[in-house]
Amino acid sequence: MDEIVKGIFYVAVFPGLLFCGSVGLLLCWVDRKVTARIQSRIGPPWYQCFIDIVKLMGKTMIIPRGSRRAGFLLAPLVGLAGMTLVSTIVWRVNIRPGASFIGDSIVVLYLLILPSLALILGGSSSKSPFGALGTSREMKMMLAYELPFIIAISTVIIKTETILLGEIVGFQSLHGVLIGHPSGGIAFIVCLVCMQAKLGYIPFDIPEAETEIIGGVLAEYSGVSLAIFKITNAMMLFILPLFLMTLFLGKIHFNVKGILVALVEFLVILLLILLVKTTHPRLRIDQAVKFFWWIVTPAAVAGMILALVGI
Amino acid sequence: MNSILIVPILLPVVTGLLCLLISKRRILEVLTFFGMFLTSVAALVILLGDSLRLRMEWIDFSYFRIEFDLYAYHFSSFILLACSFFGLLVTIYSLKQMKDKDHLKDYYCYLLLTVGFANGALLSNNLVILLIFWGMIAIMLYLMIRSAGIHAEKAAKKSFIIVGGSDFLMLLGVVIVWQLSGSLTMTDMTIPVRGGLPTAAFILLMIGAIAKVGAMPFHSWIPDAAEVTYTPVMAFLPAALDKLLGIYLLTRLTLDLFVLDNSMKILLMTIGSITIIAAVMMALIQKDLKKLLSFHAISQVGYMVLGIGTGTMVGIAGGLFHMLNNVIYKTCLFLCAGSIEHRTKTTHLENLGGLSKSMPVTFIACAIAAFSISGVPPFNGFVSKWMVYQGTIEMGGPFWPVFLITAMFGSALTLASFVKVLHSVFLGQKPKEISEPKEVEFSMKIPMIILAFLCVFFGIFAQFPLKYVIGPVLGQHFAGFGEAISFSGMWSPTLATLLLSFSLICGIIIYRFGSIKNVKDGEIFVGGESIDGEEVRISGTHFYDTIESMGFLRILFEKGKSGGFDIYERGKSVLKTLSMILYQGVDRMIERFYDGIQIVTIELSQYFRKAHTGLLTTYFIWFLVGITVLLLILMK
Numbered sequence: 001m002d003e004i005v006k007g008i009f010y011v012a013v014f015p016g017l018l019f020c021g022s023v024g025l026l027l028c029w030v031d032r033k034v035t036a037r038i039q040s041r042i043g044p045p046w047y048q049c050f051i052d053i054v055k056l057m058g059k060t061m062i063i064p065r066g067s068r069r070a071g072f073l074l075a076p077l078v079g080l081a082g083m084t085l086v087s088t089i090v091w092r093v094n095i096r097p098g099a100s101f102i103g104d105s106i107v108v109l110y111l112l113i114l115p116s117l118a119l120i121l122g123g124s125s126s127k128s129p130f131g132a133l134g135t136s137r138e139m140k141m142m143l144a145y146e147l148p149f150i151i152a153i154s155t156v157i158i159k160t161e162t163i164l165l166g167e168i169v170g171f172q173s174l175h176g177v178l179i180g181h182p183s184g185g186i187a188f189i190v191c192l193v194c195m196q197a198k199l200g201y202i203p204f205d206i207p208e209a210e211t212e213i214i215g216g217v218l219a220e221y222s223g224v225s226l227a228i229f230k231i232t233n234a235m236m237l238f239i240l241p242l243f244l245m246t247l248f249l250g251k252i253h254f255n256v257k258g259i260l261v262a263l264v265e266f267l268v269i270l271l272l273i274l275l276v277k278t279t280h281p282r283l284r285i286d287q288a289v290k291f292f293w294w295i296v297t298p299a300a301v302a303g304m305i306l307a308l309v310g311i
Numbered sequence: 312m313n314s315i316l317i318v319p320i321l322l323p324v325v326t327g328l329l330c331l332l333i334s335k336r337r338i339l340e341v342l343t344f345f346g347m348f349l350t351s352v353a354a355l356v357i358l359l360g361d362s363l364r365l366r367m368e369w370i371d372f373s374y375f376r377i378e379f380d381l382y383a384y385h386f387s388s389f390i391l392l393a394c395s396f397f398g399l400l401v402t403i404y405s406l407k408q409m410k411d412k413d414h415l416k417d418y419y420c421y422l423l424l425t426v427g428f429a430n431g432a433l434l435s436n437n438l439v440i441l442l443i444f445w446g447m448i449a450i451m452l453y454l455m456i457r458s459a460g461i462h463a464e465k466a467a468k469k470s471f472i473i474v475g476g477s478d479f480l481m482l483l484g485v486v487i488v489w490q491l492s493g494s495l496t497m498t499d500m501t502i503p504v505r506g507g508l509p510t511a512a513f514i515l516l517m518i519g520a521i522a523k524v525g526a527m528p529f530h531s532w533i534p535d536a537a538e539v540t541y542t543p544v545m546a547f548l549p550a551a552l553d554k555l556l557g558i559y560l561l562t563r564l565t566l567d568l569f570v571l572d573n574s575m576k577i578l579l580m581t582i583g584s585i586t587i588i589a590a591v592m593m594a595l596i597q598k599d600l601k602k603l604l605s606f607h608a609i610s611q612v613g614y615m616v617l618g619i620g621t622g623t624m625v626g627i628a629g630g631l632f633h634m635l636n637n638v639i640y641k642t643c644l645f646l647c648a649g650s651i652e653h654r655t656k657t658t659h660l661e662n663l664g665g666l667s668k669s670m671p672v673t674f675i676a677c678a679i680a681a682f683s684i685s686g687v688p689p690f691n692g693f694v695s696k697w698m699v700y701q702g703t704i705e706m707g708g709p710f711w712p713v714f715l716i717t718a719m720f721g722s723a724l725t726l727a728s729f730v731k732v733l734h735s736v737f738l739g740q741k742p743k744e745i746s747e748p749k750e751v752e753f754s755m756k757i758p759m760i761i762l763a764f765l766c767v768f769f770g771i772f773a774q775f776p777l778k779y780v781i782g783p784v785l786g787q788h789f790a791g792f793g794e795a796i797s798f799s800g801m802w803s804p805t806l807a808t809l810l811l812s813f814s815l816i817c818g819i820i821i822y823r824f825g826s827i828k829n830v831k832d833g834e835i836f837v838g839g840e841s842i843d844g845e846e847v848r849i850s851g852t853h854f855y856d857t858i859e860s861m862g863f864l865r866i867l868f869e870k871g872k873s874g875g876f877d878i879y880e881r882g883k884s885v886l887k888t889l890s891m892i893l894y895q896g897v898d899r900m901i902e903r904f905y906d907g908i909q910i911v912t913i914e915l916s917q918y919f920r921k922a923h924t925g926l927l928t929t930y931f932i933w934f935l936v937g938i939t940v941l942l943l944i945l946m947k
Binding site: 003004007008010011012016017057059060061062063064065066067068071073076077078080081082084085088106107109110111113114117120121124125126127128129130132135136139140142143146147150151154157158163214219220223224225227228231285286289290293294304308 | 665667668671674686687688693697700701704709712715716719720723724726727730731733734738739740806807809810811812813814815817818819821822824829830831832833834835836853854855857858861862
């Protein structure tokens with residue numbers, strides 16, 4: 001019973017939905033502000049993303065006629081649930097590395113698919129041709145970035161000789177952070193590129209592509225269901241960089257210095273993502289797939305080979 | 312008590328033969344149902360009892376004896392139960408799906424006979440007996456595929472040649488094993504794979520097992536059969552029974568009969584990963600539902616072979632668990648395909664769409680099975696795939712990253728192709744050609760519901776099948792399996808599912824906070840176009856055209872589509888070349904030799920005919936010359 005209460009707390013409050021969602025929405029503001037500054041605009045106030053969500057909550061939800069209502073409304077929840085669980089796992093590893101279970105890195109890898117799956121299901125059940133196009137593109141994007149992503153994670157596993165996230169951070173406390181090794185560095189860069197795609201940020205926002213297929217999957221979503229998609233995305237903006245930090249930069253040390261260092265690292269990663277986002281045009285889907293399969297994957301393989309020979 | 316072992320073999324066979332005598336459909340169905348049901352009961356009784364053994368003298372020459380030796384222990388009796396149970400489910404499903412088909416009594420007869428022979432193969436403890444039953448199943452496979460009509464002849468022949476050919480290789484393997492160990496009793500032998508002969512024996516027997524499950528390169532009969540034959544046949548044989556039998560044999564080979572060295576493990580794992588990735592790539596571009604599913608039936612085999620090939624405890628457990636899970640979701644998927652075919656008379660993805668509203672049960676069952684096969688947590692496929700990955704990593708060696716990456720990426724590709732299925736069949740928009748179909752009948756729903764439920768149950772409570780089904784099998788080979796499986800510190804599917812459901816509930820609470828009451832229906836936004844037009848309907852068939860037409864993948868796909876990787880087609884072309892050489896080198900040579908003699912004879916006779924002038928005097932002179940020569944010779 002105690003476990004269950006704890007579980008509910010983890011999932012609902014900290015480090016799950018409430019905490020992760022709030023921080024994520026705050027980061028959304030950072031995203032918008034930085035983007036605005038780069039484009040010589042002023043940008044919104046810090047609470048903008050929160051009031052956006054509140055507004056969406058109050059809006060009427062329009063469900064396309066002839067679609068499966070339950071499936072249409074459940075789809076966003078799948079992504080939210082996946083992100084919540086990832087957040088719980090990643091934070092627990094950082095707080096108590098001993099508490100990780102065997103193979104949790106692979107579990108996280110799988111749970112990270114859920115937000116994409118949510119988009120795919122939602123787009124597909126919305127009956128809209130834009131949704132269908134978005135679905136197809138989202139799936140292709142997933143195939144594209146998943147291959148180098150898996151290879152990069154394998155590199156980490158080779159390097160640390162464990163698949164426990166807890167032991168991966170433990171290894172880094174003893175032998176120095178992974179990003180310091182050439183193989184770890186390559187894997188980190190590969191992961192960074194894949195993360196850009198996972199977040200659906202330019203130049204990989206092909207499944208949404210507002211100017212082309214009017215938001216694709218999200219075209220038919222409105223009201224609360226759209227708000228949930230937005231929250232999921234905000235959570236991803238928080239958790240994905242954190243996951244990379246856990247894998248490549250070691251765990252967060254919970255003292256003033258440690259937290260400050262983690263904050264700086266986090267902001268640097270975020271800034272990198274945002275710089276790429278604001279300075280690049282969107283790719284076509286075939287270009288993106290080619291980019292990931294013929295450029296990023298060989299790089300990831302090179303990193304893996306370096307790890308295998310022990311560099 | 313031991314003689315109960317004969318029941319699951321004899322009962323279906325006798326019932327099956329009885330079916331041939333009956334022409335009334337109702338009686339036929341009742342008979343088949345009860346035949347299957349009683350077989351399942353017998354299998355359950357055997358499973359719940361202790362291990363049993365039944366031995367009878369059969370053939371006894373002084374140097375060579377074959378015992379009719381049946382042996383049931385938890386592993387074989389569990390697979391026995393699974394076989395009979397799936398037989399029962401398919402029978403229930405067939406009652407409605409097959410009712411207006413021709414040759415119904417043949418179909419039910421073959422179904423029962425197959426179950427009987429499969430049970431025989433599972434229980435036999437003597438390699439020759441196993442081989443006999445194995446061969447009979449191959450014949451049944453031919454007959455069942457063929458039962459769909461004359462158009463299935465070609466595919467049936469192909470299946471029989473591939474599976475039958477592998478049976479022949481198995482026979483060679485059995486002979487070598489007999490030579491090596493002097494015994495044919497399976498429980499008596501442990502052959503270390505070292506040196507030429509044991510390796511050959513293992514590879515030959517392994518080919519028999521993996522041809523049955525359809526691993527590459529012995530896979531090509533499955534898609535061909537899927538295209539032409541009845542869906543229940545596919546759901547029963549390649550999706551369920553063949554997997555159970557093949558993986559059962561492979562496990563027995565690797566765990567009991569042989570002691571593998573590393574190179575054999577690597578061989579198995581290589582076969583596994585190639586099968587995973589190549590078959591799923593082909594599945595990605597299929598345009599027919601049944602054919603697509605059949606490629607997945609091949610691809611999933613890869614995970615089982617990979618898991619068993621690792622030789623580690625968790626890997627083998629994962630492989631076996633994956634077999635069980637695969638049988639559940641793959642049968643479910645084929646049954647869903649059958650339901651769709653039953654209602655819309657087509658399985659072509661292009662002509663389907665938007666069925667989720669009219670066939671909700673089929674949709675949900677299909678979606679659950681699709682997520683299971685793609686390894687989405689928390690469904691059953693995820694747990695077993697995860698165990699296979701874990702085994703691959705534990706195995707170590709220089710190649711594990713390659714195996715791991717192919718397996719994991721294969722999983723992503725599987726998801727991709729099922730997204731295509733779900734979109735083009737159930738979601739998306741309905742094409743004009745199909746009218747609003749009804750949900751299928753109750754007796755067709757029941758098997759789908761049971762299987763979908765099992766997918767969820769085995770996913771959330773994975774510890775139960777692992778503990779009670781796979782635990783006993785591996786317990787005797789790996790000490791400490793019991794503790795390892797108790798999941799302390801491992802991925803706990805139950806807890807994870809609990810947490811996932813909490814988060815889902817949190818999401819629902821967000822919905823409650825918001826304006827969920829404030830919902831209205833609206834038309835989709837298509838920028839002012841007419842929404843009924845065909846041009847706004849996007850079928851899933853073309854989802855992956857981008858990938859199909861990319862660089863060297865295009866060449867591979869084209870080769871794959873034209874049968875370039877098909878052992879049967881390859882074999883056919885090799886035979887063709889060989890026969891061409893024989894034709895030119897031997898047949899034509901002899902022909903030319905005869906022609907030459909003829910020409911020479913004619914030419915020579917041109918000269919001789921000049922002697923035939925028809926004048927008596929000339930002949931007389933010839934005669935005199937001849938006689939003189941003769942006399943000269945004689946007098947010498």
